Amino acid sequence: MKVITIPGVEEYAAAHTTADPDHLLDLAAETRARCERPHMMIGPVEARFLQFFLLTLQPKRVLEVGTFTGYSSLSMIEVLPPDAEITTCEISQEHADIARKHIAAAGYGDRISVRVGPALETVSTLTGPYDFVLLDADQRHFPEYLDLVLPLLSEDGVVVADNVLWSGAVLDPEDSEPATEGIRRFNDTVVARPDLVCVLASVRDGMMFIRRKKATR
Ligand SMILES: C[S@@+](CC[C@H](N)C(=O)[O-])C[C@H]1O[C@@H](n2cnc3c(N)ncnc32)[C@H](O)[C@@H]1O
Incomplete structure (x- = not known):
């Protein structure tokens, strides 16, 4: 994989970011022990960054595509209003089982619902409005x-798409992997749409923030 930050910068940022609470440290340890690609967790820098953002947005209904073992859901729920809920989609029964275990242990079983299945199918059955959506899986289908x-x-809702730099692969004209192509198509579509406002924040592997443009007064 291409290195897209100055060597050591990610580690320096993590060392100067508030550490995870114990229940997330436990979840991350089990994920590293049991799962093949533990780096798929958003990690503490992105988690704290999202938390700062969500503390301001205060969404009541959150949708996540890509639960993995529950790290991002459990990070988000900490800063949401007490009546807020998260629906999170995961294709792997094994990942969902680990997530559900940690979600229940942290006391959020009634507020985080893990839906197992291909997320394109799950999302197409859902009813809005959602105030915040995190896309963190199945990158080849990001445009869909x-x-x-x-x-x-919802009217003031925000979508965040993770990994939109794809370790720098989006910059490589030789890279035509389906995920790279999906992300490029997504990034190009979002920035070209006159009804949307976006920022591609180069936090970790790239986070695209999207909202609807408001009519000027
Ligand atoms: C990058 S990880 C999500 C990381 C998670 N948000 C976190 O921070 O811990 C992507 C997850 O999405 C799941 N996934 C992949 N394709 C999917 C699909 N089509 N529908 C639902 N989940 C999918 C994978 O099994 C994996 O657990």
């Missing part, structure tokens, strides 16, 4: 998720 979630978004 955009089409599915925009109609479900």
Whole structure:
């Protein structure tokens, strides 16, 4: 994989970011012990970054595509209003089982619902409005998720798509992997749409923040 940050910068950022609470440290340890690609967790820098953002947005209904073992859901729920809920989609029964165990242990079983199955199918059965959507799986289909979630978004809702730099692969004209192509198509579509406002924040592997443009007063 291409290195897209100055060597050591990611580690320096993590060392100067508030550490995870104990229940997330336990979850991360089990994920590293049991799962093949533990780096798929958003990690503490992105988790704290999202938390700062969500503390301001205060969404009541959150949708996540890509539960993995529950790290990002459990990070988000900590800063949401007490009546807020998260629906999170996961294709792997094994990942979902680990996530559900940690979600229940942390006392959030009634507020985080893990839906198992291909997320394109799951999302197409959901009813909005959602105030915040995190896309963190199935990158080759990011453009299709955009089409599915925009109609479900509340008026001031925000979509964040993770890994939109794809370790720098989006910059490589030789790279035509389906995921790389999906992300490029997604990034190009979002920035070109006159009805949307976006920022591609180069936090970790790239986070695309998207909202609807408001009519100027
Ligand atoms: C990058 S990880 C998500 C990481 C998680 N948000 C976190 O921070 O811990 C992506 C997850 O999405 C799941 N996934 C992949 N394709 C999927 C699909 N089509 N539908 C639902 N989940 C999918 C994978 O099994 C994996 O657990």
